[in-house]
Every structure is written in structure tokens, then in C-alpha cells.
Amino acid sequence: MDTIPILQLDDFLLISIQVEMHDRLALQLQDELTERVVKTKAKGVLIDISSVETVDSFMGRMLGNIALMTQLLGAETVVAGIRPAVAITIVELGLSLPNVRTALNVNSGMAMLRQLAGTSVGGNGHERQPE
Amino acid sequence: MSVSQSETAQIQDSEDIVRLRQRVRDVMKNEGFSLVDQTKMVTAASELARNTLIYGGGGTVILDILKSQVGRVGLRLFFEDHGPGIADIDQALKDGFTTGVGLGLGLGGSKRLVNEFVIDSGPDAGTRITITRWR
Numbered sequence: 552m553d554t555i556p557i558l559q560l561d562d563f564l565l566i567s568i569q570v571e572m573h574d575r576l577a578l579q580l581q582d583e584l585t586e587r588v589v590k591t592k593a594k595g596v597l598i599d600i601s602s603v604e605t606v607d608s609f610m611g612r613m614l615g616n617i618a619l620m621t622q623l624l625g626a627e628t629v630v631a632g633i634r635p636a637v638a639i640t641i642v643e644l645g646l647s648l649p650n651v652r653t654a655l656n657v658n659s660g661m662a663m664l665r666q667l668a669g670t671s672v673g674g675n676g677h678e679r680q681p682e
Numbered sequence: 683m684s685v686s687q688s689e690t691a692q693i694q695d696s697e698d699i700v701r702l703r704q705r706v707r708d709v710m711k712n713e714g715f716s717l718v719d720q721t722k723m724v725t726a727a728s729e730l731a732r733n734t735l736i737y738g739g740g741g742t743v744i745l746d747i748l749k750s751q752v753g754r755v756g757l758r759l760f761f762e763d764h765g766p767g768i769a770d771i772d773q774a775l776k777d778g779f780t781t782g783v784g785l786g787l788g789l790g791g792s793k794r795l796v797n798e799f800v801i802d803s804g805p806d807a808g809t810r811i812t813i814t815r816w817r
Contacts, residue, residue, distance in 0.1 A: 571704065574696040574732075604721065605703055607728040608788060636721040644725060644791035645777050 555580050557587050563664055564591065564626075565657075567599040577613040584617055588624045595664035596621050599657050601632025611646040618650040627652065627667045631660030687747040693761075694740045699731045702743060706757070713747060713755050715817050723757060723815040726792040730761050730811055733788050738763025738809055748814070756797075756816040761809070768803040775801075 553576055558565040564587055570576070584596065598614065600606070606614075618628040631654040633641070641648075654660035691702055706727045710720040727743075734741040741763030748756035768774045777790045789811075793799040796813040803809040 571700045573700045604707065605724050605728055607725050607732070608791065609728075609732060634721075636718045639718055640721045640725045640795065643722065643794045644729075645794065646791070 555583075557584060559587075559591055559593070560661075562592075562594040562668060563661070564588065564593045564596045565599070566597070567602070567657075569602050572603070572610055572613075574609060577610060581613060581617055581620070585620050585624065588621050588626050593621075593626050594668040595626050596628040597657065597660045597664060598628065598630045599632050599660070600630060600637075601634065601656070603637065604634070606633070606637050606641055606646070608644065608646055611641065611644075611648060614651055615648050618648075618652070622650065627664060629654050629660040629663050631655070631657050683748055683750045685746045686749050688744065690742055690744050692740070693731050693734045693743055693763075696732075696735065699728055699735065702731050703728050705745065706759070709745065709747065710757060710815075713757065713817065715755075715757070715815070719815060719817065722795040723759075723813075726795040726813055726815075727759055729788040729792045730759070730813065733811075734761050734763045734809075738765035741765070741808075750816075754816050756814050758812060758814040761811045764808040767805050767807040767809055768801075769805045771801055771803060 553570045555566055555568060555570070555576065564584070566584070587593070588596065598617070614630055621628045629652045633653060652663065654663050691705065692698060693702065703724050706724050707720055710723060731743065741761060744760040746758040748758055750756065775790045775793065792813065796815050798814040800812040
């Protein structure tokens, strides 16, 4: 069965979606990611979807859910690399991603996360109590 | 207008949705549809296949490649399930309307992504939806 690797880089978690997302995989990613945010005390999550050819309402909802869940756990989520054809389709579908920050590519996504972490209240950003 | 190629697929689990997306993408690539056209139709197919699975309890999809008399090429998808059907189609087409777990974008959103959209349903009558995208 497919899994999506979650990589850690400093205070951030990185995911690159390289496989066709079926619904069960999307839900599994949601669960694993929130657990990893807590375990690693990550300040941010970057989701690279530059290889993703289709974002339907289910996938959009998953991205929105992940952003909201990680926010509740003290980490920001940035979605990077939305393809132009996917962006056009998302808008016509009527999908809005209110909680989701986006960046053109992984580089600017990481820069955005570093900036968000650097400006968070308390300086080092570790406001949460350990488990 | 004639059908130059036709095939049927089952929609019984979420992997079937992925397979349908890939099949629609491949067929449209072969027929020379633009990347944006491909993406819109694949996304609409994904939404409707999920509706068939979740609300219809599974069903079938027929994929037809169309050739019009003036040489236009189209892709038509016909989704059919024998589920509970839709009581109020106008309401179901409105963005944000859902009876289930979704965002309520499936029907209205799919309609905006294709050139032709026909829906036939009623209480206890199952649901049949045809979408067509022309090149």
C-alpha cells in the first residue's frame, strides 16, 4: 500500500505528494501528520503538490483540514506548487481554501514558513507544553 | 455525431475513482485535449464518481469518445447508480448543499467544469448524470 513520507527539516515537516491520492490515503496522511506535528513540535508544515494533477473537493477539503488541524497544534501549513491548470480548475469548481497559505514553489514556501515561525509570539515559537 | 470508442467501468471503491481519473486523463491526452481541458474533465469525473460511490452506493460509468459531423472530438461520461436518487435537483446543484460528508460542490462544481451537463434523478429512482467536454 502507498504511504506518503513525512520528512523533518529543522523545525519543519515536509511532504511531497507524488502518488495519486485516493480517499483512504488522504485520511491516513491527515492522521499521521497531526501526530508528527505533536511529536516533533514542528512550527510549520510544507505540502508540495507540484506533481498533483487533480485537486477535487475531497483533496481540497483534506488540505484545508490539515491546515486547520496543524494550526490548532501551533504549526502553520503552506501548500506549495499548485499547477496552473489545477488553479484554474479549483476556482471554477468553486473550491475556496480559506485556511490554506500557498506558495509558488517549495523554496518560497520554506521562506514563508521560516518567516512565520520567526515572527511568532515568544521568539522560539515553542509555546505548547510537551505531551 | 457518432461514438468512435466506448468502454464501461465499475465504481465500487475509492481506488476505482483514481483509476477513472487516470483513464479519463489518458484518453484526453490521446485525443489532443489541452491540459486545462483535461484537468477540468478529470476533476469533474472525480467529483461525480465520488457521488456515485458515496450517495449512490456504487455504480457504473460509460466513457464515450464522440466525433461530431464537423469533426469535433468530445469525451462523454455517463454515470449511473441505483441509489436513493435526488429529491430536489435544483437544490442539489446549489453550491454548499450537501446531505453527506462532502463540501457540497460536487454537482454544481462539476457542471461548471464541463460543456454539457444532464442530470436525471428522482426519489428512489437512482441517478444518471451525463457530462461532455468538447475539444
